[in-house]
Amino acid sequence: MDKILRIDMGADGGPRATVEEMGEFAGLGGRAMTSLIVAKEVDPACHPLGAGNKLVFAPGMLTGSAASTSGRISVGCKSPLTGGIKESNAGGQAGQALARLGYRAVIVEGKPAGDDLWTILVNKDGVSFKVANDLRMKGTYDTVEKLKGEHGDKVTFMVIGQAGEMMLGGASIQACDRELHPTRAMGRGGVGAVMGSKKIKAFILDETGTKTRQPADEARFKAAATTFNEGLRRHGVSGQGLPSFGTNVLTNILNEAGAYPTNNFQGGRFEGHEKISGETQAAVMTERGGQATHACHRGCIIQCSGIYNDATGKYLSKQAEYETVWSHGGNCGISDLDIIQELDRMDDDFGLDTIETGVAIGVAMEGGLLPFGDGEGAIKVLAEVGKGSPLGRIIGSGAGITGKAFGVERVPVVKNQALPAYDPRAVQGMGVTYATTPMGADHTAGYAVATNILKVGGFVDPLLPAGQMELSRNLQIATAAIDSTGMCLFIAFPILDQPDTFDALVELINGFFDINLTAADVTALGKRVLEAEREFNARAGFTAADDRLPEFFEKEPVAPHNVTFTVTHEELDKVFAW
Amino acid sequence: MAHYSAADAPWRELNDALQQGVWLRALTPTSLLTFLTEQLDLGWEYVRDRVETVFLDGMVVDDLEHSVVRDGSTVTLSAAMPGLVGATLRRDGFYKAMRAEISWSTTHADEERAAAPAPGLVRVKLFNLILKEVGPRLLARGVFLDHAAALDLVGRMTDDPAAHADDDRFVVVDAHDAAREGPR
Numbered sequence A: 001m002d003k004i005l006r007i008d009m010g011a012d013g014g015p016r017a018t019v020e021e022m023g024e025f026a027g028l029g030g031r032a033m034t035s036l037i038v039a040k041e042v043d044p045a046c047h048p049l050g051a052g053n054k055l056v057f058a059p060g061m062l063t064g065s066a067a068s069t070s071g072r073i074s075v076g077c078k079s080p081l082t083g084g085i086k087e088s089n090a091g092g093q094a095g096q097a098l099a100r101l102g103y104r105a106v107i108v109e110g111k112p113a114g115d116d117l118w119t120i121l122v123n124k125d126g127v128s129f130k131v132a133n134d135l136r137m138k139g140t141y142d143t144v145e146k147l148k149g150e151h152g153d154k155v156t157f158m159v160i161g162q163a164g165e166m167m168l169g170g171a172s173i174q175a176c177d178r179e180l181h182p183t184r185a186m187g188r189g190g191v192g193a194v195m196g197s198k199k200i201k202a203f204i205l206d207e208t209g210t211k212t213r214q215p216a217d218e219a220r221f222k223a224a225a226t227t228f229n230e231g232l233r234r235h236g237v238s239g240q241g242l243p244s245f246g247t248n249v250l251t252n253i254l255n256e257a258g259a260y261p262t263n264n265f266q267g268g269r270f271e272g273h274e275k276i277s278g279e280t281q282a283a284v285m286t287e288r289g290g291q292a293t294h295a296c297h298r299g300c301i302i303q304c305s306g307i308y309n310d311a312t313g314k315y316l317s318k319q320a321e322y323e324t325v326w327s328h329g330g331n332c333g334i335s336d337l338d339i340i341q342e343l344d345r346m347d348d349d350f351g352l353d354t355i356e357t358g359v360a361i362g363v364a365m366e367g368g369l370l371p372f373g374d375g376e377g378a379i380k381v382l383a384e385v386g387k388g389s390p391l392g393r394i395i396g397s398g399a400g401i402t403g404k405a406f407g408v409e410r411v412p413v414v415k416n417q418a419l420p421a422y423d424p425r426a427v428q429g430m431g432v433t434y435a436t437t438p439m440g441a442d443h444t445a446g447y448a449v450a451t452n453i454l455k456v457g458g459f460v461d462p463l464l465p466a467g468q469m470e471l472s473r474n475l476q477i478a479t480a481a482i483d484s485t486g487m488c489l490f491i492a493f494p495i496l497d498q499p500d501t502f503d504a505l506v507e508l509i510n511g512f513f514d515i516n517l518t519a520a521d522v523t524a525l526g527k528r529v530l531e532a533e534r535e536f537n538a539r540a541g542f543t544a545a546d547d548r549l550p551e552f553f554e555k556e557p558v559a560p561h562n563v564t565f566t567v568t569h570e571e572l573d574k575v576f577a578w
Numbered sequence B: 001m002a003h004y005s006a007a008d009a010p011w012r013e014l015n016d017a018l019q020q021g022v023w024l025r026a027l028t029p030t031s032l033l034t035f036l037t038e039q040l041d042l043g044w045e046y047v048r049d050r051v052e053t054v055f056l057d058g059m060v061v062d063d064l065e066h067s068v069v070r071d072g073s074t075v076t077l078s079a080a081m082p083g084l085v086g087a088t089l090r091r092d093g094f095y096k097a098m099r100a101e102i103s104w105s106t107t108h109a110d111e112e113r114a115a116a117p118a119p120g121l122v123r124v125k126l127f128n129l130i131l132k133e134v135g136p137r138l139l140a141r142g143v144f145l146d147h148a149a150a151l152d153l154v155g156r157m158t159d160d161p162a163a164h165a166d167d168d169r170f171v172v173v174d175a176h177d178a179a180r181e182g183p184r
Helices: A030-041 A094-100 A140-151 A188-197 A218-234 A236-245 A247-256 A278-287 A322-328 A337-350 A354-366 A375-387 A390-396 A399-405 A428-436 A467-482 A489-497 A499-513 A519-539 B011-020 B032-039 B044-049 B083-089 B096-102 B109-113 B128-140 B147-157 B175-180
Strands: A003-008 A016-020 A055-059 A073-078 A085-090 A103-109 A118-123 A126-131 A156-159 A173-175 A184-186 A200-205 A291-294 A305-309 A315-318 B002-004 B022-028 B053-056 B074-078 B118-126 B143-145 B170-172
Touching (some): A030 A055, A030 A073, A030 A085, A030 A519, A055 A094, A055 A188, A073 A184, A073 A188, A085 A188, A085 A519, A094 A103, A094 A156, A094 A200, A140 A156, A140 A200, A173 A188, A218 A489, A218 A499, A236 A247, A236 A291, A236 A489, A236 B128, A247 A278, A247 A322, A247 B074, A247 B083, A278 A291, A278 A305, A278 B128, A315 A337, A322 A337, A322 A354, A337 A354, A354 A390, A354 A399, A375 A390, A390 A399, A428 B083, A467 A489, A467 A519, A467 B096, A489 A499, A489 B083, B011 B022, B011 B118, B011 B147, B032 B044, B032 B074
Parallel strands (some): A003 A103, A118 A200, B074 B118
Antiparallel strands (some): A003 A016, A055 A073, A055 A103, A085 A184, A118 A126, A156 A173, A156 A200, A173 A184, A291 A305, A305 A315, B002 B170, B022 B118, B053 B074
16 A cells, blocks of 8 residues: 655654655655655745755655666755755665555655654564664765664665765765665765754665565556566667666767866866776776676666776775766866776765765866876865865865865856766757756756657757757656656667657556556646746745856857857746746 | 787777777778778668767767768767767767757768778777677778877787887888778
8 A cells, every 4th residue: 555654853752753645646756756745845945954844755656566677766855955956866776665665755854853863764564763873974885784784684775974964965865776785876966964964874674574566457567568678678778788888888979079078177078088988897897707787776677787896806886877987087087997986985985976076076176176187186085075074074065165165167067066977068958958957957857758759848840949948848847757757767768769668668657557648648747847846946046047057158168169058048048938 | 100900909908999099091081871881891781770879070970971081080980878968969869959069060071072082091989889899890900009009008918018019910100101002
């Protein structure tokens, strides 16, 4: 039976859990669930770290079912980084565990009066709370090891590190992969700081005694699953490219396109790209006895992750993703893969968003703290976050704060959130989404989600000048809907290219809930989510002036193509004029 | 420039070289489609179905037939890539308008292609699945490396590069002389 778990951390006598019916949120999942709950229950004017903010976890609509690649979990709140609404999502096992336990959402509210740190155990018997001050200022790896000692290895965890406890703007919540490594980050927007503000160090999710969520129409669901899985395996991106090289396969391509931001967005090409590419990374992982093909959660057949061992063959971290390799690599002038993987490990351990942190270090390099290319120096700077030093707190608070602290003009943020790994001057359509998404600069806010098939917003001619605005709008609508299903965005290409795979996805949902969803319904859901998010931000004080890229993108041409961002403010303001 | 025949080369070291780009003899100017199918001898179906992301001199190519490979050009080949940017950079993809500023222009292509072909050198970069599938074949026919890349490669293959100064696998040649020999 689907239900909502509400946890009041500020209740008299200590934290208290209650269970509610789904009510108006029935049938929702993922981003639709988190954003609509936050929009309804959180005062947009509240302080993000105060008792008035809420942290909402929600598995996707299909998470916990037998549908492949459907295990993602979303978390939402008012962001301490952007000051607006936030949804961040991750793979790993947490989403499946929560879903199998029957919780479609967990709403954490209030704030404890004291300074105790808590762990929260959720299992089939209910919810229990424990003071866990012995975990204070421990990294996520140590935290998980200690909790494994208490709870065994048949459970999974969502934890914060030192950054979350210090309530820094770059703090993440780390979910665990199948091997219980805390490597799957709900990274963006400082969601870990909100968990820290509520004094929660860890959730222990024990799915023992639960079963896979069963579809309402088993035959319909199974038939769709067979077609869907075959479609994922058949496509070159999901069936070969991603399993072979991971997302870092993009490094060479973005570099060749001149859209690979280098040395804090000073250039578009990086000389050492081949040393840190997905092709090289996969070869190194294989040579050292790691895994170049690995699923971050049970039941994913794309398997874009990997296991990266150090030079001695000992586990170091998961295969760092493209955005991480870029933020700590080319963005900082660093071409040493082992150093980048070490920085990735440290980010996961301290509980930090790798994009925000890498960009913050790049900004600090431009500000003169250390030279571009200084890998050992970057490790030392990042270590300061774990120590909680003043420098570490600045870096851990994100690129915007770091830019102010070091007097840097070129600070690549939108709504105070760091830009990901694609230069918007070279790929201008991406810049439109960076500027206008309610989330702050986010490469996953307008994904390549079959807008042509969905006919979101009717047919769009992408070659017309207005096409870029419409494409970005339609991509954002479609992405908001897909983010609600629990499906990984890497299903995008098979459903884009293969109509039978797209139909199978819709049938998966229809078979699971015994409904007859149409493309128009998907579009309506995406619009409903975006409208709620935009309205929240407006009530939080955001205006059109916040839907802009930093000025330097309009003024500084980027090599090798020597282009600036030329989309006008008037055009940007049309993106959400539907 | 150094000339290297890679019959017994360690694949791992050559991976980097192919990502950075290796030089091949070619008859130029020629259309990119002709270069791929006739001079690189890639099958048309392979080019159509597999080589979905193509760059010519750093610009994204949509029309293989009407793009011109010149002496000294760089041709980069990749399979389809994930993500919105992957979709955006894709050859003739639905989202190509999102990167109009970096797309290869075919405006003067026809008059350029009309010039008589002559021996030249073209740099080829291979990424991801194309690297795996085409790389060995390319190396087997012999490639040229930039001097710095060749030295880097030799350095990574041995602890004592100087000891290989007379190694007949590594031959220093003049690029223009090599080019005049014509395509192999």
